[in-house]
Amino acid sequence: xxxxxxxxxxxxxxxxxxxxxxxxxxxxxxxxxxxxxxxxxxxxxxxxxxxxxxxxxxxxxxxxxxxxxxxxxxxxxxxxxxxxxxxxxxxxxxxxxxxxxxxxxxxxxxxxxxxxxxxxxxxxxxxxxxxxxxxxxxxxxxxxxxxxxxxxxxxxxxxxxxxxxxxxxxxxxxxxxxxxxxxxxxxxxxxxxxxxxxxxxxxxxxxxxxxxxxxxxxxxxxxxxxxxxxxxxxxxxxxxxxxxxxxxxxxxxxxxxxxxxxxxxxxxxxxxxxxxxxxxxxxxxxxxxxxxxxxxxxxxxxxxxxxxxxxxxxxxxxxxxxxxxxxxxxxxxxxxxxxxxxxxxxxxxxxxxxxxxxxxxxxxxxxxxxxxxxxxxxxxxxxxxxxxxxxxxxxxxxxxxxxxxxxxxxxxxxxxxxxxxxxxxxxxxxxxxxxxxxxxxxxxxxxxxxxxxxxxxxxxxxxxxxxxxxxxxxxxxxxxxxxxxxxxxxxxxxxxxxxxxxxxxxxxxxxxxxxxxxxxxxxxxxxxxxxxxxxxxxxxxxxxxxxxxxxxxxxxxxxxxxxxxxxxxxxxxxxxxxxxxxxxxxxxxxxxxxxxxxxxxxxxxxxxxxxxxxxxxxxxxxxxxxxxxxxxxxxxxxxxxxxxxxxxxxxxxxxxxxxxxxxxxxxxxxxxxxxxxxxxxxxxxxxxx
Ligand SMILES: [Zn+2]
Numbered sequence: 001x002x003x004x005x006x007x008x009x010x011x012x013x014x015x016x017x018x019x020x021x022x023x024x025x026x027x028x029x030x031x032x033x034x035x036x037x038x039x040x041x042x043x044x045x046x047x048x049x050x051x052x053x054x055x056x057x058x059x060x061x062x063x064x065x066x067x068x069x070x071x072x073x074x075x076x077x078x079x080x081x082x083x084x085x086x087x088x089x090x091x092x093x094x095x096x097x098x099x100x101x102x103x104x105x106x107x108x109x110x111x112x113x114x115x116x117x118x119x120x121x122x123x124x125x126x127x128x129x130x131x132x133x134x135x136x137x138x139x140x141x142x143x144x145x146x147x148x149x150x151x152x153x154x155x156x157x158x159x160x161x162x163x164x165x166x167x168x169x170x171x172x173x174x175x176x177x178x179x180x181x182x183x184x185x186x187x188x189x190x191x192x193x194x195x196x197x198x199x200x201x202x203x204x205x206x207x208x209x210x211x212x213x214x215x216x217x218x219x220x221x222x223x224x225x226x227x228x229x230x231x232x233x234x235x236x237x238x239x240x241x242x243x244x245x246x247x248x249x250x251x252x253x254x255x256x257x258x259x260x261x262x263x264x265x266x267x268x269x270x271x272x273x274x275x276x277x278x279x280x281x282x283x284x285x286x287x288x289x290x291x292x293x294x295x296x297x298x299x300x301x302x303x304x305x306x307x308x309x310x311x312x313x314x315x316x317x318x319x320x321x322x323x324x325x326x327x328x329x330x331x332x333x334x335x336x337x338x339x340x341x342x343x344x345x346x347x348x349x350x351x352x353x354x355x356x357x358x359x360x361x362x363x364x365x366x367x368x369x370x371x372x373x374x375x376x377x378x379x380x381x382x383x384x385x386x387x388x389x390x391x392x393x394x395x396x397x398x399x400x401x402x403x404x405x406x407x408x409x410x411x412x413x414x415x416x417x418x419x420x421x422x423x424x425x426x427x428x429x430x431x432x433x434x435x436x437x438x439x440x441x442x443x444x445x446x447x448x449x450x451x452x453x454x455x456x457x458x459x460x461x462x463x464x465x466x467x468x469x470x471x472x473x474x475x476x477x478x479x480x481x482x483x484x485x486x487x488x489x490x491x492x493x494x495x496x497x498x499x500x501x502x503x504x505x506x507x508x509x510x511x512x513x514x515x516x517x518x519x520x521x522x523x524x525x526x527x528x529x530x531x532x533x534x535x536x537x538x539x540x541x542x543x544x545x546x547x548x549x550x551x552x553x554x555x556x557x558x559x560x561x562x563x564x565x566x567x568x569x570x571x572x573x574x575x576x577x578x579x580x581x582x583x584x585x586x587x588x589x590x591x592x593x594x595x596x597x598x599x600x601x602x603x604x605x606x607x608x609x610x611x612x613x614x615x616x617x618x619x620x621x622x623x624x625x626x627x628x629x630x631x632x633x634x635x636x637x638x639x640x641x642x643x644x645x646x647x648x649x650x651x652x653x654x655x656x657x658x659x660x661x662x663x664x665x666x667x668x669x670x671x672x673x674x675x676x677x678x679x680x681x682x683x684x685x686x687x688x689x
Contacts, residue, residue: 010040010043011036011039014036014039015027015028015031015032016032016037016081016084017040017043017077022394023394024413024415024437024445024448025445026394026403026416026448027080027084027436029084029396030395032084037085037088038085038100038103040080040081041082041085041104041108043077043081044077044079045111047077048075048077048078048111048115049114051070051073051074051075052074052115052121055071055074055124056118056120056121061127062124062125062128063135064128064135064137064141064144064145067124067127068128068141068145069141069144069442071121071125072144072492072493073442073443076443079492082108083436085100086434087450089101090427090428090432090434091398091428092397093426093427093428113155116151116152116155117155117156117157122152125145125148125149125152125157126149128145129145139660140489140491140659140660141490141491143494143660144491147493147494150294154291156282156283158283159283167279170275170278170282171279173275174272174275177271177272177275178272178610178611179611180268181268181269181607182607182611184263184264184268185257185258185604185605185611187263188257188262188604189228189257192229192253192256193220193226193227194226194229194246194253195217195222195224195225195226196213196224196226196227196246197223197224197225198224199224201246202243204240204241205237205240210225213225213226216228227250229250229257231601231607233599233600233601233602234254234344234600235251235344237250238250238341239345239347239348240345240348244335244341244342247342247345248341250341251340252341255598255602257604258604258605259580264604265604265605265610266579266604267579269579269604269606269610273288273568273570273576274574274576276615277570277571277574278572279291281571287301287569287570287571288568288569288616289304289565289616291616292568292615296501296502296617296620297499297500297502297503297623297662297663298502301565301569304565305565307619308561308562308590308622310680311554311558311622311676311685312555312590312591312592314680314685315551315554315558315683316551316555316592318551318554318555318684319551319552319597322548322549322551322552326342326350329350329353330342338596340595340596340597340598343596343597347549347552350548351545351549354545354548355541355544355548357538357541359467359468362467362468362534362538363465364465364529365525365527365528365534366468366471366524367463367466367526367528368455368463368464368465368466369463370524370526370528371474372419373524374523374524375471375475375514375515375520375521375524375525376474376475376478378523378524379475379514379520379641380478380482382520382641382643383643383645383646384643384646384647385409385643385646386406386407386408387406387407387408388404388405388417391404391405391416394416396418396420398420398424400420401419402419403416403417404416404418405417413446414447414486415446415447415448415485417450417451417481418448418449418450418451419451420450420452421452421453421455421464422453422454422456423455423456427452427454429454430454431451432451432452433451433477433478433481433484433508434449434452435447435448435449436449438484438487438496438498439484439489439492439496440489440495441490442490442491442492447484447487447495447496449481449496451478451480452477453473453474453477455470463528465528471515472515475511475514476512477508478508479507479509479511480497480507482511482650482654483507483654486650486654488655489655489659493658494656494658494659495657495658496657497657498658499657500662501617502619502620502623502624503624505620505621505624505625505628506627506631509625510628510632510649513632513635516539516543517641518539547683547684550683550684550685551685552597554685556597556600557600557622558592558622559587559592559593559594559597559598559599559600560599560601560606561618561619562586562587562592563583563587563601563603563606564606564608564609564614564615564616564618564619565619566582566589566590567586567603567609568615568616579603579604580603582603583599583602587599626679627674628679629681630674630675631649633678635649648669649669652668653665653666653668653669
């Protein structure tokens with residue numbers, strides 16, 4: 001950070017250079033070009049470098065205001081431009097945008113490293129941290145000091161020069177190995193796609209699927225049909241294919257991916273795990289899992305193990321019971337020995353026999369705008385008093401985007417909500433919430449948040465109909481939105497969803513509970529043509545069907561989680577021979593090895609942890625689901641959909657963001673620590689209460 005480079009001279013007409021004059025600083029999208037973004041990001045980095053140089057160069061004794069709060073105030077231009085650019089990159093990408101991304105990504109990484117590894121800056125932070133208990137700080141400021149200190153320590157700020165050099169080498173090699181893992185996985189997955197020459201073997205697939213397989217083969221230039229593989233172990237076609245030999249081929253191709261030959265990821269995974277172990281030791285932690293958990297709500301490997309241990313045995317028992325039901329149906333087909341490639345196929349048969357729910361036939365009851373306004377918004381009004389006013393006068397970054405002003409029960413403006421629901425070219429897959437502006441008292445800002453979905457638009461002006469999954473997704477993503485909108489913190493570092501990874505999915509999962517809540521459902525689930533409500537018998541059948549298969553689903557997830565933990569609890573000295581043996585031993589030691597239920601991801605295609613951001617963190621999904629299920633119980637015990645409940649949840653948990661210990665916020669709502677029992681019950685792993 002010491003070499004302050006001159007700022008590139010930004011053009012005076014760049015609208016990002018000043019705070020937006022629009023309501024709540026909604027970016028003036030119509031006036032912003034990609035070149036404005038690029039220029040403002042570069043100018044923003046230079047500005048922040050100058051701001052940090054001023055903090056470091058101060059002759060005053062380091063204190064909260066002149067060091068930590070000054071850091072928190074720094075980089076406003078960078079943040080403003082980054083929020084616009086990175087949101088556009090996700091929602092409306094283009095060749096020029098990708099070019100700018102490639103140019104700026106290494107500069108942004110270097111900018112953040114230069115800040116976190118600046119010894120003079122860390123010396124000031126360390127001094128404030130050392131005196132934090134004698135400085136008379138309010139609780140949020142105390143937490144801010146500790147938060148910054150931890151961020152810097154985890155990034156290596158405590159290291160000497162040799163340590164920083166080694167850390168740089170490790171980070172660089174790990175980054176290259178992750179890229180290799182991801183690229184090899186993609187190539188191996190493509191190579192493992194299953195070729196079928198005889199149309200009769202595809203018996204069980206629909207015409208559309210057979211057509212897609214024929215096109216996939218033609219694209220690849222092979223004769224016949226091609227069944228490409230998806231990322232997890234389980235392949236959707238396995239639920240439909242009647243030909244047992246073909247099921248076996250698909251299954252073996254899936255679990256054998258990237259485990260031998262040209263694109264073998266086994267040695268890559270071993271090397272990644274070993275280097276992560278070395279980096280953890282360099283940073284002062286026994287293992288990589290300990291390092292990751294230092295910045296989580298779980299905190300310790302013991303806490304993760306204790307949570308997983310409550311689930312493995314009941315999930316196994318349930319999977320065994322499911323296997324017995326499957327074996328019965330399979331025996332009728334003359335299949336005496338159920339194999340893993342038969343599981344999905346017979347599971348679908350049992351589902352169809354026991355629970356007659358045709359989820360595809362539900363779509364006419366789920367019209368997008370009705371679900372949004374009479375379902376999602378209505379639930380938020382009943383719980384939190386929020387009201388939503390469409391603002392057609394405010395423009396988004398694309399004609400698909402609509403803007404609503406959100407006000408509270410007193411009529412005060414809370415924030416802006418942008419909805420961008422349709423799939424289109426240039427938008428990445430999936431669904432998410434992100435922010436253009438986060439709430440903070442320090443900077444006097446209120447939230448401007450956006451939800452993105454990838455719903456197919458109906459043809460020419462016809463209403464857009466959602467699947468039940470998409471309805472759930474909308475409630476889920478809006479749960480993140482409520483977290484962002486309800487934020488009431490001083491420091492932007494703690495706003496809304498700025499909480500640990502094993503906590504951030506908790507409020508969004510909780511909001512899913514209202515999708516099938518009778519009072520909410522009755523308001524939005526009306527047949528698009530007749531206006532008829534969704535019959536209660538259908539709702540009951542949906543809920544009953546949700547329990548089938550939970551034994552398998554829980555066990556395959558837990559197996560992957562345990563595998564992730566095992567790989568990240570090695571030390572640099574741990575002897576690892578064949579990675580497949582390591583995997584088997586880890587699952588056996590945890591009681592999660594099951595002949596019929598392989599892990600959701602095996603080592604060589606576990607992209608989340610070897611080429612994504614979930615190393616030692618794959619447990620997060622179920623960790624936050626424990627909190628979620630226990631909170632759903634709390635709402636139910638207290639009368640469900642009531643303002644008193646919503647207000648308590650908002651004030652004690654949603655509004656505090658990361659400004660207090662998240663588990664303390666949970667306790668403030670629940671009155672005690674989380675109990676895993678409701679989750680076990682939800683997943684059918686306990687007798688019903
Ligand atoms: Zn989420």
